[in-house]
Amino acid sequence: MKVDRREKYAVIYTEGYINNQGGEEIAQVAYELIDSQSYRVLLLNLAGTKIVNSIGISILIELIERMLEIDGRLAFCCLTPTIDKTFHIMGLAQYADIFTDEAAAIEGLQQSGRIG
Amino acid sequence: MTSTERQELLARIQRLEEQIRDERFQARYRGVELEALYDVGLAITSTLNPAEVAEQILMRAISLLDARQGALFDIPLSEDDGKATQLALEPIQMMGELTPAASSLSFQQALENPTELFSGAKYALAQAITLDEEPSGLLVVADKESRHGVGPFPDSDSRTLALFAQQSAVALRNARHHRDALEQERIQRDLVLAAQIQQQLLPDALPEVDGYGIAAWSRPAREVGGDYYAAHRLEDGRLLLVIADVAGKGVPAALLVSNLDSALHLMLADSGNSLSTLDAAQVERLSRHIFERSLSNQFITFLALCLNPASGAVEFVNAGHNPGLVHRASGNFLEMQASGPPVGMFPAVAYRLGQLTLEPGDLLCLYTDGISECADEEEVELGDDGLKELLIASAPGPLHHLTDRIAERCLELSGDRPQADDQTLVLLQRRAWPG
Numbered sequence: 448m449k450v451d452r453r454e455k456y457a458v459i460y461t462e463g464y465i466n467n468q469g470g471e472e473i474a475q476v477a478y479e480l481i482d483s484q485s486y487r488v489l490l491l492n493l494a495g496t497k498i499v500n501s502i503g504i505s506i507l508i509e510l511i512e513r514m515l516e517i518d519g520r521l522a523f524c525c526l527t528p529t530i531d532k533t534f535h536i537m538g539l540a541q542y543a544d545i546f547t548d549e550a551a552a553i554e555g556l557q558q559s560g561r562i563g
Numbered sequence: 564m565t566s567t568e569r570q571e572l573l574a575r576i577q578r579l580e581e582q583i584r585d586e587r588f589q590a591r592y593r594g595v596e597l598e599a600l601y602d603v604g605l606a607i608t609s610t611l612n613p614a615e616v617a618e619q620i621l622m623r624a625i626s627l628l629d630a631r632q633g634a635l636f637d638i639p640l641s642e643d644d645g646k647a648t649q650l651a652l653e654p655i656q657m658m659g660e661l662t663p664a665a666s667s668l669s670f671q672q673a674l675e676n677p678t679e680l681f682s683g684a685k686y687a688l689a690q691a692i693t694l695d696e697e698p699s700g701l702l703v704v705a706d707k708e709s710r711h712g713v714g715p716f717p718d719s720d721s722r723t724l725a726l727f728a729q730q731s732a733v734a735l736r737n738a739r740h741h742r743d744a745l746e747q748e749r750i751q752r753d754l755v756l757a758a759q760i761q762q763q764l765l766p767d768a769l770p771e772v773d774g775y776g777i778a779a780w781s782r783p784a785r786e787v788g789g790d791y792y793a794a795h796r797l798e799d800g801r802l803l804l805v806i807a808d809v810a811g812k813g814v815p816a817a818l819l820v821s822n823l824d825s826a827l828h829l830m831l832a833d834s835g836n837s838l839s840t841l842d843a844a845q846v847e848r849l850s851r852h853i854f855e856r857s858l859s860n861q862f863i864t865f866l867a868l869c870l871n872p873a874s875g876a877v878e879f880v881n882a883g884h885n886p887g888l889v890h891r892a893s894g895n896f897l898e899m900q901a902s903g904p905p906v907g908m909f910p911a912v913a914y915r916l917g918q919l920t921l922e923p924g925d926l927l928c929l930y931t932d933g934i935s936e937c938a939d940e941e942e943v944e945l946g947d948d949g950l951k952e953l954l955i956a957s958a959p960g961p962l963h964h965l966t967d968r969i970a971e972r973c974l975e976l977s978g979d980r981p982q983a984d985d986q987t988l989v990l991l992q993r994r995a996w997p998g
Contacts, residue, residue, distance in 0.1 A: 464658070466631065467708045498658070500626045501592050502708050508588075529602065529623070536594045 448476055455562040456488035458549065465499040470506030477510055477521075487519035488561050490552050494525035504537050511542045520544065520561050524552040599623040600726055607734045616734040617656040620702070624727045625658055628688070628720045630704035631713060632659020632681050635731060637700050638670055659684075659705065670698050681705045688716040690728040692735060700735050702728045754786040754814070761787050761817055764824045770796040772872050774994050777802075778962035780970055781987040788985035789816025790931045791823060795831060802870040803831075806929040806989050808884065809863045810905070816985075819857055819907075823865075826852050843914040846880045846906065853907030862908040866899065866929055875921040875993055880914045882906045885932055888947070890954045892924025892995065924995040928954055933984035937973040945976060962990050 451458040457480050463469055473491065480486040491507075499507075514521045522544040526534065534540050544559075546552035556562045564572070606619045617635050625633040634657035654661065660682040665673075670691075673680055677687035684705035692700035702724060706713035716724075761783075769777045779792055789809030797803055807823055809816040826849055846867065853863055866887055868879035881887065883905030886898035902915035921927060930950065938944040953972060957965045966988055973986055 464625075466629070467710060498622045498626050500629045500708065501588075502629055502710060504592075505588065505710075529599075529619075532598060532602075533595050536598060537588075537591050 457486045458490045460492045462495040465503035467502040470503035490522045596627050603730050621656040629708045631706035633704040677703045686715045690724045692728045692731045758786045769794050776962040776992045778966045779989045780966040783985045784982040785813045787817035790985035790987035791820045792989050805867045807865045808931040843916045846914050850906035862905040864905045877919050879917045888928040890926040921993040927991040929989040931987045933986035937976050939976045
């Protein structure tokens with residue numbers, strides 16, 4: 448899984464199925480960025496993911512909750528229409544930002560003052 | 564309230580919160596499931612791409628059932644009876660890794676022991692996809708995930724998978740119809756191309772011969788046909804006219820027409836485009852060539868003539884073709900009768916050269932049986948007599964007016980019904996006065 452560490456945020460590029468294993472891998476990378484490298488804004492680029500299951504969603508919800516606890520922000524971009532709809536139904540969109548692509552995500556996070 | 568009681572109460576509240584949270588999660592996930600089934604239904608009706616629909620179905624089944632891997636198999640249709648073969652499974656879409664043995668499992672084996680399909684699978688759930696009460700595919704998911712590992716699928720998952728299998732059946736039916744439609748389209752494209760190629764076998768323009776008018780017309784019953792005509796001006800100034808009709812219609816007939824055309828051109832090239840005389844032996848050679856390169860039930864009726872324009876002398880060989888008609892200026896008819904069977908019917912045949920002379924005003928008509936046997940809705944054919952009447956009634960003027968009139972008469976007879984046979988007509992008229 449590729450991670451792009453930038454000054455005020457990091458981008459995690461997911462790959463493949465976000466299930467138990469895929470979700471745990473994302474969580475491990477994200478918690479490392481939050482706890483050891485003090486990132487407070489994370490962007491998950493899901494261009495490499497076509498499928499997510501309920502275990503993967505529960506792991507992502509936990510990650511969102513963790514970000515809220517530390518007053519950080521989790522954002523998603525490049526979702527397939529199916530995953531986008533799933534995230535909205537499951538309520539992830541209420542507590543995380545969802546953008547069409549990475550450029551729109553960065554612009555949106557900048558406008559909201561999250562990354563200056 | 565003691566501190567222990569308070570802690571117990573807090574623990575109970577926390578458990579209740581977790582329970583509510585879990586139930587809210589499950590309720591929302593049912594919403595995802597319903598949306599997924601709805602979306603798959605929409606996808607099936609809105610796309611003709613079978614792989615796309617299969618991917619949607621499989622991905623959603625895997626994700627909604629929290630499976631680790633899964634596959635959607637098609638059972639190929641048997642070429643003999645069009646029914647699904649029980650012997651082979653082909654994954655249309657898959658996620659995970661199939662075992663080496665998966666490809667050799669029969670439908671029934673895979674349905675009963677689906678774990679054998681996937682590498683390392685401990686639990687699997689399979690659902691048959693049936694079309695017209697025949698098994699036509701298999702939807703399989705393997706290893707239900709939880710936060711603690713994998714486990715078996717509960718009964719409720721069987722019902723969900725059955726719903727996806729039903730939708731897969733519709734998608735597979737559409738896919739098969741789509742595949743058939745594409746195949747038809749490909750055949751149609753090939754036929755259009757074949758028709759263009761066959762059109763090129765016919766003369767672009769007819770040779771001009773002083774003192775004579777020549778016209779020709781041909782219309783295949785299908786895209787391609789078995790009728791053929793050719794007109795060549797030989798080096799010594801004589802005119803070679805050929806008309807032929809391959810038994811049958813459509814592509815098989817068209818292939819033999821192509822063979823005939825090549826053979827004729829080679830014969831002409833061999834003789835340096837200057838046949839010293841129309842030799843019956845050459846037609847015998849042609850017949851042997853066609854016999855050796857065609858099916859046992861294929862043959863060609865064939866009539867070739869060579870005209871010396873100066874004298875009007877005509878030599879001809881008729882191999883089983885309709886008698887060519889010569890309408891004398893005097894009003895009589897002469898028929899160019901066959902002197903042997905169609906070419907390609909027997910390995911060795913002998914033909915006789917016929918001879919006649921075209922006098923000024925005489926009209927020679929070569930035609931295939933699609934013209935004379937063209938019939939009205941009561942099966943009354945134009946016949947040789949009907950054709951003769953049209954030749955008699957022809958007014959002086961350009962010869963193509965007469966081909967147009969005969970084509971028109973054929974259309975009148977067949978009306979809206981499909982054309983029964985290929986139709987070809989070649990006319991040659993010695994003008995009453997030179998120039």
